[in-house]
Amino acid sequence: SQTIHQWPATLVQPVGSPLSLECTVEGTSNPNLYWYRQAAGRGLQLLFYSVGIGQISSEVPQNLSASRPQDRQFILSSKKLLLSDSGFYLCAWSVEPVEETQYFGPGTRLLVL
């Protein structure tokens, strides 16, 4: 069966510091991968998605970036965090070529102080 991991689970970072969040999927090959952010107030915002290694599409311009160095690894990064980057970051995967259901990881809670 497929599983998705995210780490760290919780992170407290100062403004201006770098960020690296990692997501890995097991039990499937060539998944579509997604990064979402959930700010206070519950709304889910799609940040990035990837259909393959090195292929990243951005939904919202911001100071975040994403990379996919391996088939089942998706990384969310920032060179300098802003206060507004605080939130709950969720990684998700779906089956390639097109399987509409997205399955979510446990999430990372980020607090920028």
Next chain:
Amino acid sequence: AQKVTQAQTEISVVEKEDVTLDCVYETRDTTYYLFWYKQPPSGELVFLIRRNSFDEQNEISGRYSWNFQKSTSSFNFTITASQVVDSAVYFCALFVEGSNYKLTFGKGTLLTVNP
């Protein structure tokens, strides 16, 4: 553009009551998929159901049931005999083919089931 509206921000019920969570969607496409996810306090979004636009059959899974009506663009979710463990935020979402894999989420409904 697609849109999902969950008009109920918060619902509070007493255990064993039935509760219905409303979801109204907007899309001009004829092929689309609707979803419900549950987000318990731990934060992880748990997939509950997927329904495609060509299948209006209602579905029942244990205490959960879903009513899909294209005529009113609604995909409502009913929990029968609610339990405290049902307390969570519930999200309705819409996927349209050709939308760059984007799931459009509603803002969620916080369900609190009191003992």
